[in-house]
Amino acid sequence: MKRLIFIVPLVVLAGVIVAFAAGLQRDPSILPSQLLNRPLPVFAKASVQPGQPGFGSTALRGQPALLNVWASWCGACKVEHPELMALSSAGVPIYGLVWKDTAPAAAQVLDTSGNPYRATADDADGRIGIDLGVTGAPETFVVDARGRVRYKQVGPITPEVWATTLSPLLARLRAEA
Amino acid sequence: MSAEIGHFALLLAFAVAVAQFAVPLIGASRGDPALMAFGRAAAGVHGGLILLSFLCLMAAFAGPDFSVALVAEHSHSTQPLIYRLGATWGNHEGSMLLWVLILSTFGALIAGTDSGMRESLRARVLGIQGGIGALFLAFIIFTSNPFKRLFPAPIEGSELNPLLQDPGLILHPPLLYVGYVGFSVAFAFAAAALIEGRADAHWARAVRPWVLLAWTALTAGIAAGSHWAYYTLGWGGWWFWDPVENASLMPWLVGTALLHSVSVLERRGALISWTLLLAILAFTLSLIGTFLVRSGVLTSVHAFAVDPARGIFILGMVVGQTGIAFALFAWRAPHMRSGALFGAVSRESGLVANNILLASAAATVFLGTFYPVLLDVTGGDKVSVGPPYYVITFAPIMAALLLVLAAGPMLRWRRDNWAHLWTRVRRPALVAAIAALVTVLVAGVGKLPVVAGFALAAWVLAGAVAILVHRWRLGSGEGSLVRRLRATPPSVYGLVLGHLGMGILAAGVTAASAFSTDRVATMRPGQSVAIGGVTARLDSVAPVQGPNYQAVRANFTLIHGDHARLIASERRFYPVSGTRTTAAGITDGVFGNTYVAIGDPGDGAPDGALVVRLYDHPLVGWIWAGPMLMALGGLFSLTDRRHRIGAPVRMAATSSSALMPVPA
Amino acid sequence: MVRTALLLLLVVTAPAAAVLPAEQLADPVKEARARAISRDLRCVQCQNQSIDDSDAPIAHDLRVILRERISAGATDAEAQDYIVRRYGSYVLLKPPLEAATLPLWLGPAAIVGLGAVAAFVTIARRRETTPTPLTPAETARVDTLLDP
Incomplete structure (x- = not known):
C-alpha cells in the first residue's frame, strides 16, 4: 500500500505525456463553429460588383453549397483562390461573403484574378461575419440543402483539404438531399 | 569560419557529454576512483567546448555575419551592438545554446570546486548532468542548429523583433535560464541520491546552494520579465496568466517549496522522499515550460518559433529524464526512511504546511494551464482559462500561505505549543489588525479581498521584522547591538529579506489590482486630463530619430499640487521590419506610478490630435521591489558560509538523519 | 523564455x-x-x-x-x-461551471485538502510509533537496573 504512493508521480507523468502528445496533433487556435447543424443566420446584402445581384441566407438552399468568407486584404485568401476557381468551373456552388473590406477593392480582385462565386455579398462592417462566428479570413462554411451549416473550414481550402474533407462531405450532403 | 568552429565544438561537446554521462556512473557503481575522476575532467572539457561554441555564435552576431542564417534572421547592421549581442539568445536556437552553456558551466563548477563532497555522489551528479547535456545537445544539433549557413549570404539581415530590443532582453532570459538550469542540478542530485539510496544532511548541504542560486535567479528573472512587459507593451499589465508566464511560475512555486524542504532535511533529516520529489518536479516543470513555448500545444501571446517536431523531441526528453527519475523514485524511495520525528506544532509542521500550499498552488496553475488541452484531446469542449479563474482559485491558496509564512519561523524545531506560538505572533497579529481596520476605514467594508490583502501583507512584514527583533533581544546583555547585528548569520537576514519581499509583493498586488484606474482620451497640445489625483498636460508632439527607428514623441507635464514632472511617451516605427512599438512615459514612485502611452498620430483621432491612454497604478512598483528583495535575500543566504557553492559539506551528518540502507 | x-x-x-x-x-x-x-x-x-x-x-x-x-x-x-x-x-476567460469543468474548479480545493489530510495522517501515525515516555516510577526502575 505504502509503495503504491511512490508510483503516483510516474502514473501522473504518463498521463500528462499522453495528453501532450495528443495535443501536438491539434491546432489550438481553431474554434469549432457554434452554428453546426443549425440554420445560417438571416442576412441579405448587395454585391461588391456594381450591377451584379448580391445574395442572402436563403440563396444557400436547395442544394449543398459553400459559403466562403474572404477579403482583398487577406493573404491566405489569395492562396485558396486558384482552388476556388477550379471548384467553381467543376460546378461547385460557391458564394462569397466579402468581410470587412471595401467593395471596389474586392471587385478589383474578382476582375483581375477571376470570379469563382455565384454571387457576392458585401459585409463591410463585419456584422454578418460576427453572426457567423468568423474569427478571421478565409473561413468556409459547408451548408446543406436545407440551409444548415454542417462544417466550417478555418484557413484556406487547399487541394488536400478539398480531397480529404470537403469533397466527401459534399457528396454525402448531396446524397442526403 | 567561426560558425564552423562553433558547430564543430558543439558536436565535440556532444561526444564529451555522452562520455560524461556513462563513465562516472559506471565508475561510481564499481567504486573505481579513476573512472569517477574522469567525470570531473569531462565536465570541464564539456563546459569549455560549449563556451567556445557560444562565443563563436556571439561573434557572428557581433560581426554581424549574415552568412549565418540565424544572424540574418535576427540582426541588422543598424541594430545597436548591445542588441546584436543580445540577439544571440533572442531566438529559439541561440536561447537553447545559452541553456546548455549554463548547464555545462554549472557542471564544470561542480567538478572544479573542492567541496569535500563524497566522490561517488559527485560522480553520479556529474554523470546525470552529462546525460541532460547530451540530450539537449542532440536537440540543438538535430532540430535547431544555430550555425546553419546561408548561401549566397544576404548583404543585410532582418532585424531582431523591436520589442526585444530592450535592456530586458539582456537581463530576463539569462536570469530565467540560470533558474531553470539551476534546478537541473537539484534534479541531478535527487537522481544521484536515489541511485545511491541515501539522501542525508551531507546531501542536503551539497544541494542547497544550487537550489538557492536557481531560486534567486528565477525570482529576479520573473520580476524582470514582468517589469519589462509592464513598460514595453503599452497598457501597463504586469501579469497576464499567459501559459508562458505560468511556465515560469510553476517551477518557482515548486522551487520555493524545495528551498524550504531542503532546510528541513538539512537541519532535521526529515521529509526526505518529499524533497527528492520536489527536486525532480522543479526541473520537470522547467522542461515542460520549454515544451510549452516551443511546441505550439497551447496558444500564447508569446508565440515562439512553433514547431511540433521540436515539441515531440522535448516531450521525448521529458520522458527520458523525468520518466527515469520517477521510475527510480518509485523503486528506491520506499526504502528510504526519514528518521526524524516532529510534533504537530513545530517548525517542521509549519514548513510542511508551506510545502502543501506551495505545491497546491503549483498544481492549480498546472491545472489552469493544461486543462484546456486535456479537455480538447478527450473530445470535450474548447474552454479558456483566464485571469478570473486564478483570482478565484490561486489567490486564496496564496493567502493561506501568507498566513502560515509569518508564523512559521517563530516555531521551535521538533516540538512547540500553541501558547508559546501565540506569545510570539501577538504583535504581528496586532499590526495586521490595525492594517485591516485602516483599510476598512479607507476602502469600506465591502472589499473583503482588499482588506485581507493588506492585513496579510502587514502580518507578513511585521512577522519578518519580529524575527530579527527576537534574535537581537536573545543576546541582550552580551555585547552591543552592532555586535549582535554582526553575530546574526547571513542566512537569517536572507530569510527575513525573503519574507519581507513577499509582504511587499502582497501589498503591491493588492493595491495595484484593487485601486488602479485608467482613462483614454483624445488630446491636442495644451490640453489636460486628470488621472489618479494628477493632471497630465500634453505639451508638445515632435518627431524623433532613433538609431534604427523613427518616433513620434509626446511630451507631458504631470502636475500634482505644487510639483510638476516631465515625462514623454513615444510611438516608434522600425522601418526594417515595419513594426511599431510604444515607449510608455512612466513616473516611478514609491506610492505608485502614473503611466502614459500614446497611439499613432491619426489612428482613432482627428488630425493634430493623439489618442492617449493614462493609467494610475498605486503601489505597482512594490510588485517588482518585493521579488528583488527576495532575490537579495537569496544572495545573502548564498554568502552564508554553510550555503556557499563549494562550501565544505563534510560536517558530519547528525544521527537523526541516518537512513536505512537500500537492500542490494 | x-x-x-x-x-x-x-x-x-x-x-x-x-x-x-x-x-x-x-x-x-x-x-x-x-x-x-x-x-x-x-x-x-x-x-x-x-x-x-x-x-x-x-x-x-x-x-x-x-x-x-x-x-x-x-x-x-x-x-x-x-x-x-x-x-x-x-x-469566456472564466470557464462556466459545468460537468466538464468540474475537475478544473474543484481541483485546487481537492489538492489542498488531500495534502492536508495526508500530512495529518503521516504526522499522527508517526507519533503513535514514538515510544511513550517512561513514568517516573519506570525511570527509577531502569536506573536501578542499569546502575546497580
Missing part, C-alpha cells in the same frame, strides 16, 4: 492597445459595465488577450457590439450571452 517569446504575435496585434475614445459610451456607468464584461471575454483572433486589451479589428467590433447591446438595455448577462452564442463558451 517567458517574455522573450515576447510576442511575435503581439507585434502584429498589440501595442496601441484597446479601447478608443470614439468607442466609449457617454454614460460612465454603462461604460464601466462594458469594460468589465469585455475584460472577461477572450479575443478570438489574437488569443489569450481579452477584447478589452486587444487592438485586433475583430476585438474592436466586439467591443462596439457589446456597447450597442448595453445601450439597447441588455443586462450584463444578456450582452455577454450575445457573443457567447456566436463564438461559444470558449470566449
Whole structure:
C-alpha cells in the first residue's frame, strides 16, 4: 500500500505525456463553429460588383453549397483562390461573403484574378461575419440543402483539404438531399 | 569560419557529454576512483567546448555575419551592438545554446570546486548532468542548429523583433535560464541520491546552494520579465496568466517549496522522499515550460518559433529524464526512511504546511494551464482559462500561505505549543489588525479581498521584522547591538529579506489590482486630463530619430499640487521590419506610478490630435521591489558560509538523519 | 523564455492597445459595465488577450457590439450571452461551471485538502510509533537496573 504512493508521480507523468502528445496533433487556435447543424443566420446584402445581384441566407438552399468568407486584404485568401476557381468551373456552388473590406477593392480582385462565386455579398462592417462566428479570413462554411451549416473550414481550402474533407462531405450532403 | 568552429565544438561537446554521462556512473557503481575522476575532467572539457561554441555564435552576431542564417534572421547592421549581442539568445536556437552553456558551466563548477563532497555522489551528479547535456545537445544539433549557413549570404539581415530590443532582453532570459538550469542540478542530485539510496544532511548541504542560486535567479528573472512587459507593451499589465508566464511560475512555486524542504532535511533529516520529489518536479516543470513555448500545444501571446517536431523531441526528453527519475523514485524511495520525528506544532509542521500550499498552488496553475488541452484531446469542449479563474482559485491558496509564512519561523524545531506560538505572533497579529481596520476605514467594508490583502501583507512584514527583533533581544546583555547585528548569520537576514519581499509583493498586488484606474482620451497640445489625483498636460508632439527607428514623441507635464514632472511617451516605427512599438512615459514612485502611452498620430483621432491612454497604478512598483528583495535575500543566504557553492559539506551528518540502507 | 517569446504575435496585434475614445459610451456607468464584461471575454483572433486589451479589428467590433447591446438595455448577462452564442463558451476567460469543468474548479480545493489530510495522517501515525515516555516510577526502575 505504502509503495503504491511512490508510483503516483510516474502514473501522473504518463498521463500528462499522453495528453501532450495528443495535443501536438491539434491546432489550438481553431474554434469549432457554434452554428453546426443549425440554420445560417438571416442576412441579405448587395454585391461588391456594381450591377451584379448580391445574395442572402436563403440563396444557400436547395442544394449543398459553400459559403466562403474572404477579403482583398487577406493573404491566405489569395492562396485558396486558384482552388476556388477550379471548384467553381467543376460546378461547385460557391458564394462569397466579402468581410470587412471595401467593395471596389474586392471587385478589383474578382476582375483581375477571376470570379469563382455565384454571387457576392458585401459585409463591410463585419456584422454578418460576427453572426457567423468568423474569427478571421478565409473561413468556409459547408451548408446543406436545407440551409444548415454542417462544417466550417478555418484557413484556406487547399487541394488536400478539398480531397480529404470537403469533397466527401459534399457528396454525402448531396446524397442526403 | 567561426560558425564552423562553433558547430564543430558543439558536436565535440556532444561526444564529451555522452562520455560524461556513462563513465562516472559506471565508475561510481564499481567504486573505481579513476573512472569517477574522469567525470570531473569531462565536465570541464564539456563546459569549455560549449563556451567556445557560444562565443563563436556571439561573434557572428557581433560581426554581424549574415552568412549565418540565424544572424540574418535576427540582426541588422543598424541594430545597436548591445542588441546584436543580445540577439544571440533572442531566438529559439541561440536561447537553447545559452541553456546548455549554463548547464555545462554549472557542471564544470561542480567538478572544479573542492567541496569535500563524497566522490561517488559527485560522480553520479556529474554523470546525470552529462546525460541532460547530451540530450539537449542532440536537440540543438538535430532540430535547431544555430550555425546553419546561408548561401549566397544576404548583404543585410532582418532585424531582431523591436520589442526585444530592450535592456530586458539582456537581463530576463539569462536570469530565467540560470533558474531553470539551476534546478537541473537539484534534479541531478535527487537522481544521484536515489541511485545511491541515501539522501542525508551531507546531501542536503551539497544541494542547497544550487537550489538557492536557481531560486534567486528565477525570482529576479520573473520580476524582470514582468517589469519589462509592464513598460514595453503599452497598457501597463504586469501579469497576464499567459501559459508562458505560468511556465515560469510553476517551477518557482515548486522551487520555493524545495528551498524550504531542503532546510528541513538539512537541519532535521526529515521529509526526505518529499524533497527528492520536489527536486525532480522543479526541473520537470522547467522542461515542460520549454515544451510549452516551443511546441505550439497551447496558444500564447508569446508565440515562439512553433514547431511540433521540436515539441515531440522535448516531450521525448521529458520522458527520458523525468520518466527515469520517477521510475527510480518509485523503486528506491520506499526504502528510504526519514528518521526524524516532529510534533504537530513545530517548525517542521509549519514548513510542511508551506510545502502543501506551495505545491497546491503549483498544481492549480498546472491545472489552469493544461486543462484546456486535456479537455480538447478527450473530445470535450474548447474552454479558456483566464485571469478570473486564478483570482478565484490561486489567490486564496496564496493567502493561506501568507498566513502560515509569518508564523512559521517563530516555531521551535521538533516540538512547540500553541501558547508559546501565540506569545510570539501577538504583535504581528496586532499590526495586521490595525492594517485591516485602516483599510476598512479607507476602502469600506465591502472589499473583503482588499482588506485581507493588506492585513496579510502587514502580518507578513511585521512577522519578518519580529524575527530579527527576537534574535537581537536573545543576546541582550552580551555585547552591543552592532555586535549582535554582526553575530546574526547571513542566512537569517536572507530569510527575513525573503519574507519581507513577499509582504511587499502582497501589498503591491493588492493595491495595484484593487485601486488602479485608467482613462483614454483624445488630446491636442495644451490640453489636460486628470488621472489618479494628477493632471497630465500634453505639451508638445515632435518627431524623433532613433538609431534604427523613427518616433513620434509626446511630451507631458504631470502636475500634482505644487510639483510638476516631465515625462514623454513615444510611438516608434522600425522601418526594417515595419513594426511599431510604444515607449510608455512612466513616473516611478514609491506610492505608485502614473503611466502614459500614446497611439499613432491619426489612428482613432482627428488630425493634430493623439489618442492617449493614462493609467494610475498605486503601489505597482512594490510588485517588482518585493521579488528583488527576495532575490537579495537569496544572495545573502548564498554568502552564508554553510550555503556557499563549494562550501565544505563534510560536517558530519547528525544521527537523526541516518537512513536505512537500500537492500542490494 | 517567458517574455522573450515576447510576442511575435503581439507585434502584429498589440501595442496601441484597446479601447478608443470614439468607442466609449457617454454614460460612465454603462461604460464601466462594458469594460468589465469585455475584460472577461477572450479575443478570438489574437488569443489569450481579452477584447478589452486587444487592438485586433475583430476585438474592436466586439467591443462596439457589446456597447450597442448595453445601450439597447441588455443586462450584463444578456450582452455577454450575445457573443457567447456566436463564438461559444470558449470566449469566456472564466470557464462556466459545468460537468466538464468540474475537475478544473474543484481541483485546487481537492489538492489542498488531500495534502492536508495526508500530512495529518503521516504526522499522527508517526507519533503513535514514538515510544511513550517512561513514568517516573519506570525511570527509577531502569536506573536501578542499569546502575546497580
